[in-house]
Amino acid sequence: xxxxxxxxxxxxxxxxxxxxxxxxxxxxxxxxxxxxxxxxxxxxxxxxxxxxxxxxxxxxxxxxxxxxxxxxxxxxxxxxxxxxxxxxxxxxxxxxxxxxxxxxxxxxxxxxxxxxxxxxxxxxxxxxxxxxxxxxxxxxxxxxxxxxxxxxxxxxxxxxxxxxxxxxxxxxxxxxxxxxxxxxxxxxxxxxxxxxxxxxxxxxxxxxxxxxxxxxxxxxxxxxxxxxxxxxxxxxxxxxxxxxxxxxxxxxxxxxxxxxxxxxxxxxxxxxxxxxxxxxxxxxxxxxxxxxxxxxxxxxxxxxxxxxxxxxxxxxxxxxxxxxxxxxxxxxxxxxxxxxxxxxxxxxxxxxxxxxxxxxxxxxxxxxxxxxxxxxxxxxxxxxxxxxxxxxxxxxxxxxxxxxxxxxxxxxxxxxxxxxxxxxxxxxxxxxxxxxxxxxxxxxxxxxxxxxx
Amino acid sequence: xxxxxxxxxxxxxxxxxxxxxxxxxxxxxxxxxxxxxxxxxxxxxxxxxxxxxxxxxxxxxxxxxxxxxxxxxxxxxxxxxxxxxxxxxxxxxxxxxxxxxxxxxxxxxxxxxxxxxxxxxxxxxxxxxxxxxxxxxxxxxxxxxxxxxxxxxxxxxxxxxxxxxxxxxxxxxxxxxxxxxxxxxxxxxxxxxxxxxxxxxxxxxxxxxxxxxxxxxxxxxxxxxxxxxxxxxxxxxxxxxxxxxxx
Ligand SMILES: Cc1cc2nc3c(=O)[nH]c(=O)nc-3n(C[C@H](O)[C@H](O)[C@H](O)COP(=O)(O)OP(=O)(O)OC[C@H]3O[C@@H](n4cnc5c(N)ncnc54)[C@H](O)[C@@H]3O)c2cc1C
Numbered sequence: 001x002x003x004x005x006x007x008x009x010x011x012x013x014x015x016x017x018x019x020x021x022x023x024x025x026x027x028x029x030x031x032x033x034x035x036x037x038x039x040x041x042x043x044x045x046x047x048x049x050x051x052x053x054x055x056x057x058x059x060x061x062x063x064x065x066x067x068x069x070x071x072x073x074x075x076x077x078x079x080x081x082x083x084x085x086x087x088x089x090x091x092x093x094x095x096x097x098x099x100x101x102x103x104x105x106x107x108x109x110x111x112x113x114x115x116x117x118x119x120x121x122x123x124x125x126x127x128x129x130x131x132x133x134x135x136x137x138x139x140x141x142x143x144x145x146x147x148x149x150x151x152x153x154x155x156x157x158x159x160x161x162x163x164x165x166x167x168x169x170x171x172x173x174x175x176x177x178x179x180x181x182x183x184x185x186x187x188x189x190x191x192x193x194x195x196x197x198x199x200x201x202x203x204x205x206x207x208x209x210x211x212x213x214x215x216x217x218x219x220x221x222x223x224x225x226x227x228x229x230x231x232x233x234x235x236x237x238x239x240x241x242x243x244x245x246x247x248x249x250x251x252x253x254x255x256x257x258x259x260x261x262x263x264x265x266x267x268x269x270x271x272x273x274x275x276x277x278x279x280x281x282x283x284x285x286x287x288x289x290x291x292x293x294x295x296x297x298x299x300x301x302x303x304x305x306x307x308x309x310x311x312x313x314x315x316x317x318x319x320x321x322x323x324x325x326x327x328x329x330x331x332x333x334x335x336x337x338x339x340x341x342x343x344x345x346x347x348x349x350x351x352x353x354x355x356x357x358x359x360x361x362x363x364x365x366x367x368x369x370x371x372x373x374x375x376x377x378x379x380x381x382x383x384x385x386x387x388x389x390x391x392x393x394x395x396x397x398x399x400x401x402x403x404x405x406x407x408x409x410x411x412x413x414x415x416x417x418x419x420x421x422x423x424x425x426x427x428x429x430x431x432x433x434x435x436x437x438x439x440x441x442x443x444x445x446x447x448x449x450x451x452x453x
Numbered sequence: 454x455x456x457x458x459x460x461x462x463x464x465x466x467x468x469x470x471x472x473x474x475x476x477x478x479x480x481x482x483x484x485x486x487x488x489x490x491x492x493x494x495x496x497x498x499x500x501x502x503x504x505x506x507x508x509x510x511x512x513x514x515x516x517x518x519x520x521x522x523x524x525x526x527x528x529x530x531x532x533x534x535x536x537x538x539x540x541x542x543x544x545x546x547x548x549x550x551x552x553x554x555x556x557x558x559x560x561x562x563x564x565x566x567x568x569x570x571x572x573x574x575x576x577x578x579x580x581x582x583x584x585x586x587x588x589x590x591x592x593x594x595x596x597x598x599x600x601x602x603x604x605x606x607x608x609x610x611x612x613x614x615x616x617x618x619x620x621x622x623x624x625x626x627x628x629x630x631x632x633x634x635x636x637x638x639x640x641x642x643x644x645x646x647x648x649x650x651x652x653x654x655x656x657x658x659x660x661x662x663x664x665x666x667x668x669x670x671x672x673x674x675x676x677x678x679x680x681x682x683x684x685x686x687x688x689x690x691x692x693x694x695x696x697x698x699x700x
Contacts, residue, residue, distance in 0.1 A: 039494075
């Protein structure tokens, strides 16, 4: 057999295939060898990568940048490991494989009166991905991040050992893996606590907010709300800078009849011109007016409030073939307010056609060494990949850093190693744990290399 | 009375999806295969998601001597309810590998065909005695015509189909339906590393369609349906042309 054939046969036997993956922003195409285990045995086998390539886990692929990419390396896709392994309705404790998604949790447990304690903005995120980015939701101001609700996890270490990791037994590894962007091992099972809810619905209030100051005051007044989030028209400037909609929600005591979610698929890659400043401006104005001046109170299913974008499958194709990037930062209260204003001004001035910006009040610091969460304000916005957009990112990064804030790795694809170290003070602690569990550097990702991890 | 589905080869992605479908419809599950760790996980998953009884069971298709005891245990576990069978086990080593090593080829025949004949044969009287139930077995479009790239696997599935035709005739008197699904490629571990295949179905969509067929159909059926016209043409191609195709 010729060499190439022999190599082909080898990769077939171990289930590796040559492919190209993208982050959710679709701004780069990353060639790699990928395996997709369907059971634990195959996950273990995936540690043995062809040609000694480095390995990274890839969950639902909802990180926008390169956290789950490993160009010319190996990638293990975990979505097929989707079994629920235990549930105790008395405590809400759930044990599940890493490929179980928030959509699964909603389908299985909402009818029984439980929801995930923390949920990101799309239900297609896997529990493994949620742990590895220590994700947050619209209740971060009091519920904290995903990792705060995790009791333990099983971690398949690069040397093939399976370790049950908890805060009590191995605090360093526990805190390195929460938010550790997959660099400490392959998460094989997660134990977390779901929270009981009175019904399948939320009572949502929406109101228009005229500018940034009013927004911050609105958040302050709503600090007791279970859920809160602000949608900002990122193209509004001058006196309406920071104009938007403030949404708060509480569990509704009465439920809604069960409905099956309908989702539409974004049909094709949109042509680049679709997203020019004009069309986005019109959209944003409409979005703002949708909420009556007097405000609005509605009861909606959890799904609709938590995952509004999931109604259009593949919406990321709206940004066309070049893709887009998302900028998300958190800035501390105090100096952060001026920074928020400057960030919004910079984006509005660049006219870079960001649909909506999302503003959130953030609560406690996360438990992970590289957790994003910290007290302050988080701002997130999409920026289509166009000439000049990287430069714009540079300016936004500078403002964030000067204000003592940080950029969210789940969204990032551009941060420099130097800026990263300044924003994440526990990076060295993280490196030390990595050196302990992965001395031979068998794990690796584009993000890890870029950030000098 | 709750019906039971015995899933033979339950760790495969297609079988897993079918088991979820059956559980969603309230059936009890017997999950038979070799990877007990995995089957245990799957049983817990089904029990939690759908509140149905699900039991992992050790089953080795090539260990023919074990089949009688295995079938007796299945019958007992199914209790008073109807026992149905979804046969999904099968291996597909590389054709080149099987060409080079007759032992690999023979092992495949043993697992895919001999094993199936033995376990179905043993199940026959049990199904006849209950006077009802369904047997669904996974065939393959590869069984329609022997292709250069995959004829050994195809041959085992063609043999299985022929067996099932007679098996169906035998059991029909007892009111047992037998259905052979001629499966096109499904997006599973078996096809993951292969070059891009046409009309690939997701396990979930495949299982949902298979479940529908299992409710009513008998005989054989292509899944997804597009394979019926495709294979009709491929079967009709004149041999000299067919042999030159690199498929
Ligand atoms: C529409 C949308 C809305 C979003 N909203 C929010 C939000 O509100 N809040 C928020 O915090 N985030 C949000 N995100 C980001 C998203 O929650 C994170 O990027 C999340 O980590 C994605 O998880 P994933 O399963 O898609 O994993 P991927 O993106 O594929 O991977 C993420 C990281 O997890 C690692 N990983 C995955 N599985 C494992 C495993 N089994 N073992 C070890 N490491 C693993 C990967 O290596 C990678 O580093 C949003 C994303 C989208 C697309």
